Amino acid sequence: MSSLEEWRRIALASLGLPDKRLLDVLKLVEQAPDRGQVRVVLDQIRPRLVRLRPPRPLTAQRLLFRPMEDLFDPTERYRARIGRLSRAIVQPCWSIVRATVDPSLMQRTEERVRVTDPLNQKDIFAIGLALWSAAAQQISDFLEKNNSIGRHRVGNDHVTVTEDVRQQLLNISDILSIAPEIETAKLNLPDRPIKSLSPVEIELVSTTVMRLAASSMRKVQTFILLLLARMARPGDLLQALGEMSLPCSNAERAELLGTIGSNALSALASETQILRQQQNDAADPSAGAQLVEQLVARLISLERSLYGSHDHKVADQVCSARREIANFVLDTVIVKADQDLFENLSPDAASEPTLEQMENAERSALSLRRCARVADAVGIRKDVEQKLSTICAELERRSVSDTPYDRAQSQSLMRSIRLIELIAGPDEAQRLLMARLGGL
Amino acid sequence: MSSEKTAGLVANSWTERGIAVFFTTPALTQARMRCNDGPGRCEFVLPSLSGGKGYYIMPWKSIMSTITTTLHDRVLFEQIQKRNVDDPIKMRYVTLDVAAQGLAGPRAAQKAREILDGEKQYQIMTTFLLILQLLKLINISPNNLIEQGLGSISAQRELKAALKGVAQRLNVSQDELYMRIETLSSLVAPIGLPQASEPGRLRALSDELSQFSHHLRQWSLEMPDEIAHLGVFEASIADLTNKMSEKVVKVVHNETESLSELLKTWEKNFSALREQVQQLAWLLDGWDYLIGEFRDAAAKGSREREAMVANSFALLPIIPRNQLEIISDQQAHKLTTVHRRWVRANEDWRTGLLDYEQVQRNEVRKAELR
Numbered sequence: 012m013s014s015l016e017e018w019r020r021i022a023l024a025s026l027g028l029p030d031k032r033l034l035d036v037l038k039l040v041e042q043a044p045d046r047g048q049v050r051v052v053l054d055q056i057r058p059r060l061v062r063l064r065p066p067r068p069l070t071a072q073r074l075l076f077r078p079m080e081d082l083f084d085p086t087e088r089y090r091a092r093i094g095r096l097s098r099a100i101v102q103p104c105w106s107i108v109r110a111t112v113d114p115s116l117m118q119r120t121e122e123r124v125r126v127t128d129p130l131n132q133k134d135i136f137a138i139g140l141a142l143w144s145a146a147a148q149q150i151s152d153f154l155e156k157n158n159s160i161g162r163h164r165v166g167n168d169h170v171t172v173t174e175d176v177r178q179q180l181l182n183i184s185d186i187l188s189i190a191p192e193i194e195t196a197k198l199n200l201p202d203r204p205i206k207s208l209s210p211v212e213i214e215l216v217s218t219t220v221m222r223l224a225a226s227s228m229r230k231v232q233t234f235i236l237l238l239l240a241r242m243a244r245p246g247d248l249l250q251a252l253g254e255m256s257l258p259c260s261n262a263e264r265a266e267l268l269g270t271i272g273s274n275a276l277s278a279l280a281s282e283t284q285i286l287r288q289q290q291n292d293a294a295d296p297s298a299g300a301q302l303v304e305q306l307v308a309r310l311i312s313l314e315r316s317l318y319g320s321h322d323h324k325v326a327d328q329v330c331s332a333r334r335e336i337a338n339f340v341l342d343t344v345i346v347k348a349d350q351d352l353f354e355n356l357s358p359d360a361a362s363e364p365t366l367e368q369m370e371n372a373e374r375s376a377l378s379l380r381r382c383a384r385v386a387d388a389v390g391i392r393k394d395v396e397q398k399l400s401t402i403c404a405e406l407e408r409r410s411v412s413d414t415p416y417d418r419a420q421s422q423s424l425m426r427s428i429r430l431i432e433l434i435a436g437p438d439e440a441q442r443l444l445m446a447r448l449g450g451l
Numbered sequence: 452m453s454s455e456k457t458a459g460l461v462a463n464s465w466t467e468r469g470i471a472v473f474f475t476t477p478a479l480t481q482a483r484m485r486c487n488d489g490p491g492r493c494e495f496v497l498p499s500l501s502g503g504k505g506y507y508i509m510p511w512k513s514i515m516s517t518i519t520t521t522l523h524d525r526v527l528f529e530q531i532q533k534r535n536v537d538d539p540i541k542m543r544y545v546t547l548d549v550a551a552q553g554l555a556g557p558r559a560a561q562k563a564r565e566i567l568d569g570e571k572q573y574q575i576m577t578t579f580l581l582i583l584q585l586l587k588l589i590n591i592s593p594n595n596l597i598e599q600g601l602g603s604i605s606a607q608r609e610l611k612a613a614l615k616g617v618a619q620r621l622n623v624s625q626d627e628l629y630m631r632i633e634t635l636s637s638l639v640a641p642i643g644l645p646q647a648s649e650p651g652r653l654r655a656l657s658d659e660l661s662q663f664s665h666h667l668r669q670w671s672l673e674m675p676d677e678i679a680h681l682g683v684f685e686a687s688i689a690d691l692t693n694k695m696s697e698k699v700v701k702v703v704h705n706e707t708e709s710l711s712e713l714l715k716t717w718e719k720n721f722s723a724l725r726e727q728v729q730q731l732a733w734l735l736d737g738w739d740y741l742i743g744e745f746r747d748a749a750a751k752g753s754r755e756r757e758a759m760v761a762n763s764f765a766l767l768p769i770i771p772r773n774q775l776e777i778i779s780d781q782q783a784h785k786l787t788t789v790h791r792r793w794v795r796a797n798e799d800w801r802t803g804l805l806d807y808e809q810v811q812r813n814e815v816r817k818a819e820l821r
Contacts, residue, residue: 132752201754209761211677369557377807425553428522432554433807437522444522451529 018048022055034065041068046102066129071121072105074139075146078190079183081203081240084278088285091175093277094236100179103170104150107180110166111149116141136194147187150180185233192219193237204243204305208251216248217255224258231257232271239275243305246272246312253316272317273325279309280328283335287342296351299343300378303336307385310336337389340382345391345398348382351375352402356409356426363422372426376433383434403435407443416448424448462771469496470539471737471768473546473817474527475555476520477809481740481766486537493531498765505787506765519805523554538729539736540641550817559817570640573651578636580644582610584710585617585632621715631714634721635707638728645704656735657696659742664689666749670756682760684786688767692734695770699731737768743816 025036033056040052053060067073076083082096089097109117123138154177157163162171170176186193196219200212208216216238223230235252239245249272257264283306314329355372356364364372379399386395410427412420424447432440444451462468469483472495483496485508495514497507511528514520527549536542549555550563583593591613599606618628643651650658664686671682706713706724713720741763748759764786 130752199754201758366557366561373556380807422553429553429556432522437520437525437805440522441525444526451526 015048015051018051019055022052025052026056026059033059037065038068069124069127069129069135071117071124071142072101074120074124074135075105075108075142075187076101077135077139078143078193079186079237081237082186084281088281090277090281091178093281094182094271094274095278095281096179096182100176100183103176104180104183106168106170107150107153107165108146110168111153112142112145116145132194132198136191136198139194140191143187143190147184147190150184150187154180154184182233185229186237189223189230189234192223192234195219196234196238197241200238200241203241205241206243207247213251216251220252220255220257228257228259228263228267232267235271236274239271240278242309244308244312245275246309246314246316249313249316269317272313273322275309276313276317276325276328279306279313280332282306283332283339286335286339296344296347297374297378299339300381303340303344303385304381306332306336307388311388333389336385337391340385340389341391341394344378344382345395348375348379348398349402349405352379352430353405363419364426369426372430373433376430379434399434403431403439406431406434410443410447412447461769464771464773465733468733468768468771470536470542471740471766472527472531472542473550473740473813474520474524475810475813475817476518476524477806477813478518479514479520479524480813481737483737484531484536484542521554521805521810523549526552526554539732540729542736546817555817556811556814559814562817570652573643573649574636574640577640577644577647577651578632580646581632581636581707581710582614584646586613588711589613589616589620621711623714623717628714631717631721635713635724638725639703639707642700642703642728642731644707653696653731653735654700656738656742657693657700657731660689660693660696660735660738663738663742663745664693666745667760670753670760673753674757674760678757678760681764681786685760685763685767688769689738691770691775692738692768695775696731696734699727699734702727703731734770735768737766740816741766741768 025033028036037052037056037060040049043049079096082094083098083101084090084095086097086099089095089099120138120142124135127134127138129135153163153165157172160172160174160177162169164170172180196215199215200208219234220231223234235248239248242248249268253264253268257267259267286302286306310329310332314325317325352372352375355368355375379395379402383395383399386392406427410424412424414420416424428440428444431443441451466485466487469485471481472479472484474480474482479495479497481498483498484493485496486493494508494510497509497514509517515525527546530536530545530549531542534541534545536545547563547567550559551567553560586593596606596610599609614628615625618625621628623631639651641651641653643649643654649655667682667686667689671679671686674682703724706720706727713724744759744763748756
C-alpha cells in the first residue's frame, strides 16, 4: 500500500473505532517507515488524539525537539519573525543533526530511548543532555559554514536554507544550548497551561533567569519565550519579570519584555486567524469554547502587560484577534447551542435522560457559560445574552407544573435548575427553585 | 470574619476542629463547620479561601456576602440548619440527600442514590447477622431457616418463636428486643460486624489510611526536602488516625461479639457504644476527600503529587489536643510556613467568579464518596 489516499481512507475508517482500538492502530502506523504516510494518518485522527493524549513512543528525533515542543506551529499557521517554529523545520534540522553529530552518541541515544518509558521525564532528561548540547553546537557550526542562502549538502541529504530557515535554525540552536534549564523548569512547574505559580515556583523561574542573564540576555529571551508559551495568562509572567532585578538597564529590560510580549501577541493573533478552519475540522462546540476561553485569557493578560506601549501594531493585532474570536464563538457555539443542549433532554418530564445525555447537556451548558464569560471581552455580549435568555426561558418553561411535583417532575425540575445554574449562575437558579418550591 | 495565626492547625477538641462539609464551591472546599453555641448557630473554618497563611472563620451570612456559592451549597446549608446537624454521621446523610437531588451534577446524584440504597441493604444484612448470632444463643441453626427459604411463612413463624425465646432469656419484651436489634444494627453498620463479608464504610476508610500513609512516605523519598517534610507529616497523621481507629473498631467488635450481654445491659452499655462509633466518625471525618485527592495524584506525575501534598496540608484532619498531644506550636509554625511557600493562589477567590471547572472537580470527588 503506497498511495497517500489509501492511508487517508484507513485513517478515516479508524475514526469509528473505540478509543483503545484507535490507539492500537496508532501504534501500528507509528512503525511505518514513510513519515509522509504517518503524517497523513495523524492529520486525520488528530482531534481524537488531542482528547486521548496517548504517550508518543520516544525516538531520538522527538527527544531532540522536546525542549522546543511548545513553540511549534502547524505549517499553515506559522509566521516568521515572531520567535515561533514551523513544523516544516523539523526534517531539515534533523537531517543536519543526524549527519553531523558523533555517530556513536547518536547510536547510544537511539538505543537508550528505545527502552525508556516515554512518561519517565527524569530518564528522558538524563538521556537528552548529551544530545542537546552536541546538536546545539553542530547546528551553530553548520550555520557558520553555510552562511549563504541556497541549497547545502549535509551527509546524503540536501537542506534548502532561506532567511527564515536560517533564523529558525539559529533559534533552535539557542534553545538547545539552554535545554537543561528549560527541561528542569518543565519538570518543576505545573503542566501547561500553567494557571498560576506558587512562591517556590516563582523563585525557581527567577533563579534560572538570573543565572542565564549572567551569561547572556539572549538566553533569557529564549527561556522566557518558551515559558510564556506554557502560561495560561502570559502577561502575569511578564509582569513578574518586570519586578525582577535583572543585570541590565531599565531601557534594556523594557525592550526585552516588549519584544517578548509582542512576539507572544503575534503568535496568538496568528492562532486566532485559523480558528475558522478548526471550526470545520473539529466541530466540537465544547472544545471550541474551551479554546476560546484560553485564547481570551492569554489575549487579555498580554494586552494588559503591553498596555502603555502605544504601539499601533499591538492595538491592530488585539482588535483583529478579538474579531476572529468573536466570529468563531458566534459561528461555532452560539448558533447551535440550544440544539446541542435540548437534543439531550426529552421534552416532557416522563422520560428521564440517561447519565450520558445529562452529561452532554451539561457540557453544552458549560460551553455557553464559557462564551458568556468571554463575550464582553470580544464585544458580543448582546448576541450571547440573547441566546442565553432564550435557552433559560425554555428550561424554565419546561419546569412548570400545574399539579404538585411528583418524583419524576421534581427530578426534571432539578435538571432544569442545574442547567440554568451552569448557564446563568447560582442566583438565577435559586430564584427559580424558590419560585417553584417556595424555598430552598 | 477573622483570621487565626497558626492556632488553626491543631484544634483543642472535636467540636473546635469542626465537621468537614462537602461543599462544591472551590473556596469552601472541605470547610469545617463548628457549632460552638449549639446546632443552628454555626461558623465555618475555611482552609482553601486564599491558599495563604492561617484560616478564615466566617458565619454563613458573611460567606454569602463575600463568595459566590453554588446552589448546591446553599441548599446543603439550609438542610444542615433544618436538621440540626452536629456530628459527622448526620452531616454525611444530609450531604448524600442533597447530592441525590442532582444539584451537584448527574454523576454525584447517581452515586449518592447508590450509596443510600447500598447502606440500606448493608443495614438489613447487619440486622440479619445480629439475629443469626442471637439464634446461636438458643442453639438454633440458621441452616434450617435458610433451607425453608427465609421469606417462607414457616421460616418466619419459626424465627418469630425463636426470637421470643431469646427475649425471654434476656428478660425483655419481644418488641423491645426488635427495637434494640434495629437500633444496634443502624449504629454499627458504618463499621460492620466482624463476621460480615464486607467491612462497613468507616472500617474500609480506616484501612485505606494505611495505604495512603505508605504511598505518601514512598513519594516523599523523591520529593524536594521541604515538601517531603509535609508529606511525612501527613503520613504520620494518617498512621496515627488509623491506629486510633483500629482501637475503636476493636472495642465496638468486642461489644457486638458479646451481644447478649450488650442487649441485657442496654441502658448502661449502649450509650458508651454510641460514643465509640461517634468517636470513630470524628476521627475519620475529612479523610474521604483527601483519599480521593490521593488516588487522583497516584495516577499522575510527581508535580501533581507534590501539589496534592501541599494542598492536603491545610485540609488535614489533625487529631485534637484533648484526644492526643501530637504536635507542638513550634512545629506547627514551621510546617505552616513551608505550606505557604508551596500552595498556589486560589484564582477563584481572586476573581470572585465561580470557576466551574474547579466546581466540577469537587463534584467528581462527591461522586467518589463511599
